[in-house]
Amino acid sequence: MSETMKSDEVAGSMMGVPKVAIIGRPNVGKSTLFNIITETRKAVVKDQAGVTRDIIIEPVEVWGKQFDLIDTGGITEAGDLFSKLIREQVSEFLHSVDFIIAVMDGRAGLLPEDRDIIKFAKQAGKPFLLVINKVDKVAEEEMAKSDFYEFGVDIVSASFEQRRGLSDILEWITKQIPERSDVITEGLRLTIVGKPNVGKSSLSNAILGSNRMLVSDVAGTTIDSVETPFYVKNKKFMLVDTAGLRRSSRREEDLEIISAFKSKEAIRRADLVLLVVDGTIGPTEQDAKIMQAILEDHRGVILVANKSDLGQQDVPEYRKTFREQVARTFHFFDDVPVVFTSAKTGHGLGDLYDMVERVGDKLTQKIPTAALNDFFFQVIRKAPAPVYGNNNVKFYYLTQTYQKPPAFIAFANHPDGVTTAYRRFLIKNIKQEFDLVGIPIRIFCMKSRSGSGRE
Structure with a gap:
């Protein structure tokens, strides 16, 4: 992204990945559904209204279809600052998604705030599914759905706690998503x-x-x-x-x-x-x-x-x-x-x-071993060797680990004699030589098993 790349270019480059938003009142189970589908616990689930304040997005692959699943803050008519912010945020954000899942509480039935949420979804002009959660008995399904038939949209009854209705939700999502061929x-x-x-x-x-x-x-x-x-x-x-x-x-x-x-x-x-x-x-x-x-x-x-x-x-x-x-x-x-x-x-x-x-x-820079050791033996001649007891510390060779950021292991006869100050000296020279300035590299010291080597 150069200085001239605008934010809408970044947003536009995301269009190839379908976005599915979960919306609803606080504490209806939005975050639970998000965690189940994404197989994570990234959305905080707590028996307290308003826990989710931000929009959380997680990539998902279901039955060969890829999409970004989005958990949103609970929409409510409450007059506090956060409730107003969430309401404005979700309403604005829905215009940038592709599909919407509106979660309702089957135990509470249809509430005025639910009508507003459905209104938000319709105004966004995106396909959406109405999910009636907390329907714990199959016999209660039709009764729970009856309050919502007036809206003329697809309805699924579910119990997230019992993992019931999830396959119907996933089937609806995957049917909406076309096949894609671009490589990311x-x-x-x-x-x-x-x-x-x-x-x-x-x-x-x-x-x-x-x-x-x-x-x-x-x-x-x-x-x-x-x-x-x-x-x-x-x-x-x-x-x-x-x-x-x-x-x-x-x-x-x-x-x-x-x-x-x-x-x-x-x-x-x-x-x-x-x-x-x-x-x-x-x-x-x-x-x-x-x-x-x-x-x-x-x-x-x-x-x-x-x-x-x-x-x-x-x-x-x-x-x-x-x-x-x-x-x-x-x-x-x-x-x-x-x-x-x-x-x-x-x-x-x-x-x-x-x-x-x-x-x-x-x-992720990997330094060739030969170049690393040629440099290493030039550097250790620039400063007096560390002393361990009455003996000078002798280095045999240096190797890079597979860690990110780069880390190195120096093999020596007395690794305990390599002081923090001497490590800083080695790190400073490695950074300058291999263009690693600004990278928090580390050097570990280990005892050479052979006890001999290049000096």
Whole structure:
């Protein structure tokens, strides 16, 4: 994605993958259906209305047909801020999907809010299926359906808890999806993390080109780790937006504890992490702790300075000042790649994608063993050898592991004598020689089994 690629081009490139949205009131079983079909537990299921606030998207393959299944926030007439945001978000989003599954509660019967939901689906002009959940007995099916016949649409009765009616739902979906022949290659899995209210969801929406994550001025809007596939030049990326990571002492509600766990799990599963900070403030001590957590999981990372349009207005020599703050705050990883963006204006999104491409290539870089060892033995002559007891540490050879980002094993006679400072010396030289600056590479030291080798 170059700077000139617009968000609608990204959205347009997704048209080859059918999108099926699940909508309905809170607590009717939308997330349960999503988890069953996707065979995941990515949507938080809890006996509490309004748990799902964001739009969660997961690729699915059923009976040879591929589609993206989408779980949405519960639509309600409640007057609180989040309810209004969800209502507006889902209504707008339905125009970008291909098919709709409207879930109703068979125990509650037809409610006024259900009429509004069906109205939303009809206004979107997309084929939709009406699913009446919580019909626990076959004898109750016709009674449950009778309230909804007036709408003249396809109806399926189901009990998600009993796994009944699922085959009818899947059959309806697969009949709607035509055969496809274009080839999509797999790209990186990108996870967005950061403190609350730094603009993570706004940045996600800017990248995806649609209002998929709730955006408000209230910290903690995102509860789930929201996974969304997007496609660029027939390459499929997965973008994961996470809940804001706060200090443990501030996580009081049980949902925030769930969110923090999901955020950490999302980091572990990422190929590349985008650490978003408020560009008007710069990286803080809390950002440093998040960065340390990323490095402990040995993930590639890009620092995204969001709201940079405001920072440039307020701070003289803004980028220079910001980079100096990065070097101080992330003194343990001061060469982290930095991209300046504005989710509000779209500025810097092309730079961000270019950086993702460059860092992604480095994450999988494999250095030929001969070149690696020729360089290694030149480097170890530049500095005095580490000392273990009364003996010098002798290195025999260096090999690269199959890990991402690149990691290396140095075999030596006394691996315990290789100090942290000497590892940093080796890492710095490897980064410079093989264009791995900005990549959190690691060096492990092991005792050579042969006890001899090239010196």
